[in-house]
Amino acid sequence: MPSSTRPQLPKNWPPHLPYLIQPTYSPSLLSSTLATLRTPPPNAQILASQQQGPAGPSPLVRIRPISDPAHPANGQHGLFAARDLPPGSFILLYGGHVHGAEDADPGSDYDLSLDAEAGVGIDAGRGGNEARFVNDYRGIEAGGPNAEFREVWVRKGKVVEKGMGVFVLGAGKSGRRARGIGRGSEVLVSYGKGFWRLRGMGEEEGRSEEEGGKAA
16 A cells, blocks of 8 residues: 555554554455345344544544553553543544454454354454553542443445444433443443453453453
8 A cells, every 4th residue: 555545543543553444355255155244134233334433543532652551451452532522422443454264373363253153253463553552440439331342244345345433322222321431431341251262261360361351
């Protein structure tokens, strides 16, 4: 890619990692699998291009180094809200490499399941965007997660593709989450039982992996 067309990098982005404004796709993915990833169900939530944000750093979040000894990711990084984010709102897409089970990286802490039935994941271990820095809420004085990964469908011209998005948690039945995420607060999710089980620990023992690991 010519240097003049390279996207601006977010502040604190690791210089050794590619910053992706579009997912990359494994060449080993079958055409039938790609067709599945491009065939939304009738009730699919489809993000138009203007909803996806700019082709570069998101104005909604910032990557920040963490220097709090009490934080489980001390010495690493986290993702923080750059402005107040309302309940249920879309934050950004999870950028990475879309792959099948045969070429998954078993050592990656950044691999999300994109289509479990098709055995497809999206891995930000070797390149991605700001979403790879979302930490798990455990061990942080947060009272629980304030965000979640959610399946979305993304419109790119005439094509619609399956993706994963990071969303602020909605109000819920109790309404306790209605506060959203305040400016300057860390965006936190639950990696889920599978993430900790694969690492030989229970959820209560879980701690954020380096620079924000993800559940496969």
